[in-house]
Amino acid sequence: MASTDSLPAKTAYQMAIDGDQPPSKYILSNTNNKFGSLETSPPFAPVPIIDISCFVSSSKQDDDQQAELAKLRSALSTWGCFQAVNHGLPESYLDSVRQVIKQFLELPLEEKRKYFREAGSAEGYGNDVTVSESQVQDWCDRLSLRVLPKDQRNLEFWPENPSNFRETIDDFTMKIKSISGVIFKAMAKSLDLEENCFSKQFTEEHDVMKGRFILYPPCPTPDQVFGLKAHSDRSGITLLLQDPGTEGLQVCNDGKWYMVPVLRDALFINLGDQMQIMSNGIFKSPLHRVVTNKEKGRISVAMFTEPDPNKEIGPVDVLVDEKRPRVYRTVKNYAVFNYECFQKGIVALDAVKV
Ligand SMILES: O=C(O)CCC(=O)C(=O)O
Numbered sequence: 001m002a003s004t005d006s007l008p009a010k011t012a013y014q015m016a017i018d019g020d021q022p023p024s025k026y027i028l029s030n031t032n033n034k035f036g037s038l039e040t041s042p043p044f045a046p047v048p049i050i051d052i053s054c055f056v057s058s059s060k061q062d063d064d065q066q067a068e069l070a071k072l073r074s075a076l077s078t079w080g081c082f083q084a085v086n087h088g089l090p091e092s093y094l095d096s097v098r099q100v101i102k103q104f105l106e107l108p109l110e111e112k113r114k115y116f117r118e119a120g121s122a123e124g125y126g127n128d129v130t131v132s133e134s135q136v137q138d139w140c141d142r143l144s145l146r147v148l149p150k151d152q153r154n155l156e157f158w159p160e161n162p163s164n165f166r167e168t169i170d171d172f173t174m175k176i177k178s179i180s181g182v183i184f185k186a187m188a189k190s191l192d193l194e195e196n197c198f199s200k201q202f203t204e205e206h207d208v209m210k211g212r213f214i215l216y217p218p219c220p221t222p223d224q225v226f227g228l229k230a231h232s233d234r235s236g237i238t239l240l241l242q243d244p245g246t247e248g249l250q251v252c253n254d255g256k257w258y259m260v261p262v263l264r265d266a267l268f269i270n271l272g273d274q275m276q277i278m279s280n281g282i283f284k285s286p287l288h289r290v291v292t293n294k295e296k297g298r299i300s301v302a303m304f305t306e307p308d309p310n311k312e313i314g315p316v317d318v319l320v321d322e323k324r325p326r327v328y329r330t331v332k333n334y335a336v337f338n339y340e341c342f343q344k345g346i347v348a349l350d351a352v353k354v
């Protein structure tokens with residue numbers, strides 16, 4: 001994988017501390033931005049709020065569950081995302097997760113350098129993967145880790161400072177895995193499919209999960225710089241813990257951009273490309289991006305669940321019929337496929353259409 005990454009002399013975080021103006025490679029232009037102009041305060045997205053305790057608790061009335069399942073199906077086939085509430089993780093627990101990430105990402109550069117992501121590697125500390133000289137840079141510092149399967153963790157990238165980083169992220173991973181299992185089952189039920197048809201590929205027989213821990217420092221020119229460029233996720237689903245103090249995430253619907261509201265105790269869940277493929281296009285993997293803020297920084301925690309890269313995925317058989325012909329062909333190792341498309345400037349989901 002050809003890429004030209006090296007840790008810059010200054011990361012966005014250091015530039016923000018020093019009061020530097022963003023260098024030209026961070027500034028948007030007509031040639032480096034193809035997904036619509038940057039609006040820092042578009043309307044709020046009326047993203048559905050779903051009570052996911054209905055999907056686990058047998059004490060809830062069946063009618064309640066049916067209503068939430070209908071809401072889930074509608075949310076995922078229109079917005080491709082929803083706010084999950086009543087997920088069982090207390091606010092103080094979520095604060096402790098954000099805290100270890102903030103502590104690591106705010107360490108001096110020399111300390112973080114030990115975990116630097118090498119060119120061609122998906123793991124470690126740094127900025128986005130650089131695939132072309134003209135690529136606009138994201139105004140963020142981030143750490144990417146493979147968190148599952150446990151025996152494939154590369155601990156050399158797992159910070160030892162703060163000292164509770166590893167145990168906190170390990171515990172959070174297992175809790176997110178369990179919530180993902182509930183959501184994959186609910187997604188299947190909402191489509192009248194056998195309840196395990198997605199969960200067995202994502203959280204039972206195989207569990208591949210990546211974590212991305214991001215710090216968006218304040219930016220002096222938020223109307224010219226993205227925190228994160230527009231993209232769709234390559235995952236099955238992504239579970240995102242937002243910063244309770246700062247908005248920044250935007251989602252695209254029908255060609256228009258909306259700001260995702262921050263709900264203090266919610267997990268924001270968006271569908272990734274692989275679930276769009278498996279649902280034969282019924283569910284949507286939405287384009288999303290992050291804008292920066294002049295005064296305030298923002299921390300976010302994104303957990304990506306993916307199927308086994310060695311197994312082919314494709315539309316579930318019963319979702320393909322005369323009324324809804326097969327939209328996508330089968331594909332293996334979508335992460336690598338997606339990266340190769342990105343390098344060529346092609347949208348991966350378009351490239352897997354039949
Ligand atoms: O930071 C956010 O709010 C979104 C992060 C994201 O979209 C990603 O890491 O893929």
Ligand SMILES: [Fe+2]
Pocket residue numbers: 231232233238288
């Ligand atoms: Fe994303």
